[in-house]
Amino acid sequence: MLKSTQQSLFNSFFFFQPCVGYLTIGIPTVKRASADYLFKTLTSLINNLNGKDQKMVNIIVFLADFDPLYKLKRVQELKKTYQPWLESGLVQIIQAPRWYYPKLRNLKRNYNDSPDRVFWRSKQCIDYAFLFEYSATLSQYYMQLEDDVVTFHGYFDIIRDYIHRQRHKNWSSIHFSTLGYIGKLYRSSDIVELGRFFYMFYDEHPVDYLINFYSNLKMLPSNLVYLPSLFQHIGIKSSLKGKSQPLKDIQFALARVYNSNNPPAKVTTTLQSYGGTEPEFAYGKTVTYYWCKQPRAKDTITIIFHSPIKLKRVAVLTGDKARRRDCLHTAELQVSSTYYLQQCISWNKIGDFKRNGNVDIDVTNLNQSPFKNPIRCVRIYIPNKYRNWVILREIAIWSEAIE
Known part of the structure; x- marks a missing residue:
């Protein structure tokens, strides 16, 4: 936990008042050993939203480190760069209390993972559970991103239009990227239960496995896939120490090739x-x-x-x-x-x-x-x-x- 003076300073930049918007974008972020992509991610998200759309979107930055001094420094950096959007409520910064996390060390080594990897993937499950719980009442829809992506121009209009087109279809989630847990969208009414499932089995499986297990147990309808992808992965250094993942979504959205008039x-x-x-x-x-x-x-x-x-x-x-x-x-x-x-x-x-x-x-x-x-x-x-x-x-x- 942060010391009392630090806690007060940290909370002064929090915006916990729930407001019913259209889309909440959740971004869990932790310190990486030799790289920092969060500011590129936030800048891309903000710059590709027009002023009207900003009133319909919440961007939640979840500082998921256990180091209180690092989180305090991070808040100050974010405040310096994104003060107007923090004040407007477009960007919100949150943290989870330490007591929210169950035991993360000396867990079962399923899949023969190393102790460090078990800790990393188990904590990730709890991070997602907390982020889901916090975000559930903020808007109609929730979308998960990672802290090392950039987005396609006009992404919000595309997402909103695509959701509207699917209004008569039965869907459980919509994938706006083909990589990892990037661009996965849910109805906000569904994410609390999904988060509880993550919390319950956090020490058993990685989060991507748990999502598949949850879908099978609930007999959920198939996911919808939007192509081309709206989000591109730019990170190379993983938040897991020593791991690199230079993955690129080769189906990331590009401009149309032809400048045709396409009559109605x-x-x-x-x-x-x-x-x-x-x-x-x-x-x-x-x-x-x-x-x-x-x-x-x-x-x-x-x-x-x-x-x-x-x-x-x-x-x-x-x-x-x-x-x-x-x-x-x-x-x-x-x-x-x-x-x-x-x-x-x-x-x-x-x-x-x-x-x-x-x-x-x-x-x-x-x-x-x-x-x-x-x-x-x-x-x-x-x-x-x-x-x-x-x-x-x-x-x-x-x-x-x-x-």
Whole structure:
């Protein structure tokens, strides 16, 4: 525990008043031997939030060290850099009382872990339990981050939009990163019970194992996965002494490749979607993916424009750096000018996908009859069954106004 004068100074920078927001972001942090990434993480989170969104978000920095002098120094450093956001309540700093932690030494060495690793992973479980308990009443949703990440610009709008799209689906968590315990989002009403589970079995398993066990015991629905990832891991030195983990999320969000106008349209498909993704994700302006299971023969993805367009160019990108085989290596690009009974008919082929999974057709160079009339639909047609899944990264369409 901190001495009385130190405790008073420390608590003067705490903001414990609960406020019902939209999203709480929890960041447990401990001292690393030769690296410090927390300030990069906080700066990235704050800079990529606009002023309006800051009123809907709580960023909780949990100083999880046992050294009171180090925590006091840390508070002073954070106050110096982030005073405006501490005063506004966007950033909050918390600590856990020492008595909250059960025995952490001389525990069972499950998985043949070293004593130091057992201590580290057991304490991590308790850290998460405390952070969950504190954060449960602050907002509708809670998301866990690590203290060594940076985020994609506009991450909050993407998260909020994606949650809204899933409002009619049964989900237990949404993963906005493919690495570790980064970007895992829950309903705040669920995290107290999950934290208690961590606390109960803290000395048995690492936290990632406990999450899987908890999901199986509760028979929870499958996790949803948002692609590409919104958070990138930048840390190299782990909080576990002597451990390095230079992991990078190769599915971290990048800017869209094409600067197309993508006229308003409805996107439909016969494919089996995965992870809560939808085909319109690849068509929208937001950076995201559509991911589907193995295509069947004659599956389609159809873009139905709200109004007929004068088509200039169509480009489609499939596959991903992490999953190069998840691409449309055999598929056709088709167009239709005839819309009848809520669907397009009389399709005309204008090009084939290349073996790399991409297609780019400039129709102004094509002297074909389909383009004499305004185009109402563009379709990706898959003639044969696939063994691999498919990632549809981007659908880009250029059009002109019809005179």
